[in-house]
Amino acid sequence: MSRRLKWIGVSVLGILLILCIAATVIYLKPNSMVKKPQDVVFTVNKDQTGAEIGDMLYEKGIISSPTTFRLALRLTGSVDKLQQGYYQIPQNASLRDVIKLLQKGKLQTIKVTIPEGYTIQQIADELEKDGLASKMAFLETAKTYVPYQYMYGPSKVDYRVEGFLFPNTYEIPVDSTPEDILKRMAGELNKQLTPAIREQIAAKNMTIFEFITLASLVEKEAMFDEDRPIIAAVFLKRLQIGMPLQSCASIQYILGYPKPHLSIEDTELPSPYNTYLNKGLPPGPIANPGMKSMEAVLNAPSTEYLFFVADKEGHHHFTKTYEEHLQVVESIYGE
Incomplete structure (x- = not known):
């Protein structure tokens, strides 16, 4: 009886040893289920379980068995160590490499x-x-x-x-x-748009939508930072007195490209975005403004200027009257 028990014990140990060797081979061996392995983009979302991740890995051909994957997680103590993120995983990676990669939380x-x-x-x-x-x-x-x-x-x-x-x-x-x-x-x-900025916007009796729309006009008009606050001030002044903004940038938005020199016909294009024909702000922003243009609107100084024009280098010149404006345009672009 003792010999029989001993033989059974040896047999069990042998089987366990074989299973351990087989598990180790499976754990370390590259996945060979895919004939032409590729790198697969794989996403682990928040709160996904190891079982769910294993099923997805199997569906994408990254592992050969979700059951083996779950067992490997338990044996290596990795059940709770898989990280949320976006991964690029080779389909011929070993089970060990897949688990190690998913623990890094690496974002591709x-x-x-x-x-x-x-x-x-x-x-x-x-x-x-x-x-x-x-x-x-x-x-x-x-x-x-x-x-x-x-x-x-x-x-x-x-x-x-x-x-x-x-x-x-x-x-x-x-x-x-x-x-x-x-x-x-x-x-x-x-x-x-911090609480402080939102308070500043409200103090100007503007909605956030109006604020961003105006900032977008400033963004497209200005090439140099020093011009932004004064351009914003001119637009605000025109809005205050009910004068059309006459922004060339709004016409370029209608055209769909930055035409350097607008014609009279361009300024007569029928569109709600045409700020030559329509008073007030256009229906919405004409671009996505940066913080400098937004700050220019918030910190625009009081001004008597109503006109501006850019010279050939992009610097703007500001004037109070249309007659002065025409003189500056002539001095810059006249023959």
Whole structure:
């Protein structure tokens, strides 16, 4: 009886040893289930369980068995160590490498810089160029994405988010949806609109929508920072006395490109964005302004200036009367 028990014990140990060796091989061996392995973008969301992650890994061909994955998590004490994030995982990675990678919380991102004054069309072009989203899909989502109430104005516009996507350099995770990207950029502007800034806006008897719209005009008109506050002051003065803003930038927005010299015909284009024909602000922002243009609106000085024109280097010259304005234009651009 003793010998039999001893033999059974040895057999069990042998089986356990074989199982351990097999488990170790499975744990360390590269995944060979895929004939032509590729790097797969994989997302771990917050509060996902190890079992859910294992099922997703299996569906994407990264692991050969979700059951083995769950067992490996338990044996290595990694059940609660997997990190939320975006990963780029080779399909031929070993189980050990997959688990180690998912514990690092590494984000696979692409750096994108959105300059001040970009329109939503230009942002869409940049995202497509960087391989983050197709232009068509991004713009289609932008038509209906309105996360904050202050983005609604009195008139109909194509994109409520126009003007409310903060220019900045972003590290955007791969596999982000257009809505993810819009949420990130709109959220950044919302964060920049601090309680103090919102109080300043209200003190000027402006809504946030009006404030961003005016800042967008300043952004597109100004090339040099020193000109921004005075341009803002001129626009505010014109709004105060009921004079059309006559912003060349608004005409360029209608045209869809930055035409250097506008014709009389250009200023007569029938559009609600034509600030030569229509008094007051355009229906919405014409670009996404940066903080300097927003600060220029908030800190615009009192002025008697009503006109300005840019010289060939982009510096603006300000005048009080139309006659003075014509003289400056003649001195800059006259033959």
